[in-house]
Amino acid sequence: ARTRLRTAANYILVIDRIEGASTSQRQALRLLQVSLSAGEYVLVGELVGFLMRSGRHFAGADPEEVEVERSMLKAFLGFGFTSTCPKERANVLHVTVQRLLRAHAYELLRGPHLRLLVAFTRGAQFDLGGFLMEERHGAARLEDFPTALRTVHVKLVGRGDQVAGRLEAEYLLAHMRAANCTEWVVVLATLLHRKHILLELFRDDPILWRAYRRTLKNIIYKDVYESLLADLDIEMAHAQ
DSSP: OHHHHHHHHHHHHHHHHHHOHHHHHHHHHHHHHHHHHHTOHHHHHHHHHHHHHHHHHHHTOOHHHHHHTGGGGTTBTTTTBOOOOHHHHHHHHHHHHHHHHHHHHHHHHHTTOHHHHHHHHHHHTOOHHHHHHHTTTTTTOOSOHHHHHHHHIIIIISSSOHHHHHHHHHHHHHHHHHTTOHHHHHHHHHHTTOHHHHHHHHTTOHHHHHHHHHHHHTSTTTTTTHHHHHHHHHHHHHHO
């Protein structure tokens, strides 16, 4: 599958030269959707780069060049876009690509398919921080702490390469902190035993600390976090 997708991507460059940007953009968007579904995120990044460059080409295109491709613009990529204004076309192309990327990120985060989310962000050079900022009260919300910690533990360190899983957890934690996704910060900081991060949250919120302490004592992986909880107990006692 990977070889076929890569071959198809190479043909898009040929199509772009022979049939023009309208046809190559249409094929690139279709291939982008297939590549997202297949998890071929490096290829996704290359296709996004191609589409964005193609959009900039149209934004600065000569009016006569636009007129030549008028017939190809009548039903822009099946999205019902009929304007031949170069700048408007470039804007719609950008919005369409971002819509596809954000929809995929939404699915991965809600899964949660955390390792795939990291691979997608890196391979496609997706703006995870901006996405999380906008989804703080949407896709980035968690149902409850015990379920979330259990799920994240299994997804990132419970199986497979634990070293890679912890590195991916660190990557996600940095983005969640930057986006002020507090629920995710608590879960990931607990998973990674990041005491200083948890203390920043609990020192000014004793109610949150008591709820966290009570929950962590009764969670399925409580033995894993016993030393973390003991250290937090000492630090919080000193803070009070």
